[in-house]
Amino acid sequence: MTSTGTPSKESAVNNFTIHHEAFQKIIERFGVLLRRQEELQEKxxxxxxxxxxxxxxxxxxxxxxxxxxxxxxxxxxxxxxxxxxxxxxxxxxxxxxxxxxxxxxxxxxxxxxxxxxxxxxxxxxxxxxxxxxxxxxxxxxxxxxxxxxxxxxxxxxxxxxxxxxxxIEVWRQAYCPVCGSDPDLATLENHPDPSEFLVSKSGELWHHCPTCTHRWRFVRMQCPNCGNKDHKSLTRFNMPDSLQTIIYACEQCQHYLPCLNLVENSQKINFNQAALNLVHLDAAAQSKGYTPLSPAPWAVFGFDQEKPS
Ligand SMILES: [Zn+2]
Ligand SMILES: [Zn+2]
Known part of the structure; x- marks a missing residue:
């Protein structure tokens, strides 16, 4: 794996905040919740x-x-x-x-x-x-x-x-093998196999669970919500500010999942914070009419604070 480990929680949040001031309020609010959940898990x-x-x-x-x-x-x-x-x-x-x-x-x-x-x-x-x-x-x-x-x-x-x-390692469903939650994030990663001479440049697709924090491998080119494998109705958007941030969306069920391409990334990633740091992708996808697959609160309620009443 090229990208593991946990950088300081504050620095992960602050780095993002500098680049995406428009989403600062959401990041700060839900960053508090994520940090508290991590602290509680340790206790x-x-x-x-x-x-x-x-x-x-x-x-x-x-x-x-x-x-x-x-x-x-x-x-x-x-x-x-x-x-x-x-x-x-x-x-x-x-x-x-x-x-x-x-x-x-x-x-x-x-x-x-x-x-x-x-x-x-x-x-x-x-x-x-x-x-x-x-x-x-x-x-x-x-x-x-x-x-x-x-x-x-x-x-x-x-x-x-x-x-x-x-x-656990043979699980290939879209949802989490531990708790059954839908993922909040997909990542493309290189997991070099010593038995293979060539490493795929396109990487493996992994899902992250926002509930229990587990990560597992999923198949590429398949909608994680409805199972659609027709590449003509699977859409991919790159954000203008980064080629590493991607939205995968399905035209059949209209759901989307944010993705980080880590194939050529050597920086450490805090996977539990990463989806929150991509909240601008949620805003972009939802403005195009897509529905989040992620059950994370900022994806579901982050753009309308009055909604969950
Ligand atoms: Zn889980
Ligand atoms: Zn679908």
Whole structure:
């Protein structure tokens, strides 16, 4: 791999800010959230989970590892995470501060509601999300945003345990093999294989998970949302300021995913910050009418702060 490691979080954000002042506010707001999530992940300790049901064949068939563990096993971590992260979300979305405070109180006092929330965020249970949102008298989109923000560090800290008994490296689905999240970023990278004499100049395509931070390889020239492989309806835009930043968009489903070309890049990349640093690509793609594949909050809500109410 040519580009790994974690440069200082502040410098990654500041470098971007200098070049893209128009997006400074979004970068600053969500940079605070990303840093807090990373700090929390460092503080949390993995808990015991029931992992006897992990089924390799079903995993190979496309079910992410988290679908085999009981979602309520995340509760101890999630209680700690929500107390830490939801106040930060209140700073990012001030009009939602009261709602977030009420969610925090409900989480502490209503165990069955907490379990519904965990079914929604860990297992993608849409019915559980609707029920939990109705019970809390909030919009499902807003509840999911809040749940994901707190759940991310919880699944990230469990990741190493969850993947140790599955062949994680053979996964080639568009979504994350650990938590099932859609990616927030694609990267083109060189991973030289010592057994191969020639290294492909075009690189391998990798996806990054904005929820659990996992990275995995995906196939090139395929829409990660609908599976479309028709190259005539797969569009690629380069941004005028950099040949390394690309938008991949699909004309069939109208979804897009930002991409960084790292094939000739020797600089270290903080993959957890990288998609936020490409928020100008989100703005460009959304101005062309495309919908983000990424569930990251700045992609979904970053251009209209009133939206998630
Ligand atoms: Zn993930
Ligand atoms: Zn598509």
């Amino acid at each position: 949390l300790e993995a808990v015991d989970m029931s992992m006897e049901n992990i089924d390799e064949q079903r995993f190979l068939g496309g079910e992410p590892v988290v679908s085999f563990v009981p979602s309520q096993d995340f509760e101890p971590l999630f209680q700690v995470a929500a107390k830490d992260i939801w106040p930060v979300l209140s700073i990012i979305f001030p009009p939602l501060a009261e709602s977030l405070k009420a969610l925090g109180q409900k989480l502490e006092t209503d165990t069955s509601w907490a379990h519904l929330c965990l079914q929604a965020v860990a297992h993608g249970n849409a019915q559980a999300l609707d029920q939990a949102a109705t019970q809390a008298i909030v919009a499902p989109d807003f509840l999911l945003l809040a749940l994901r923000a707190a759940y991310g560090p919880c699944i990230a800290v469990q990741k190493d345990n969850l993947i140790k008994n599955v062949p």
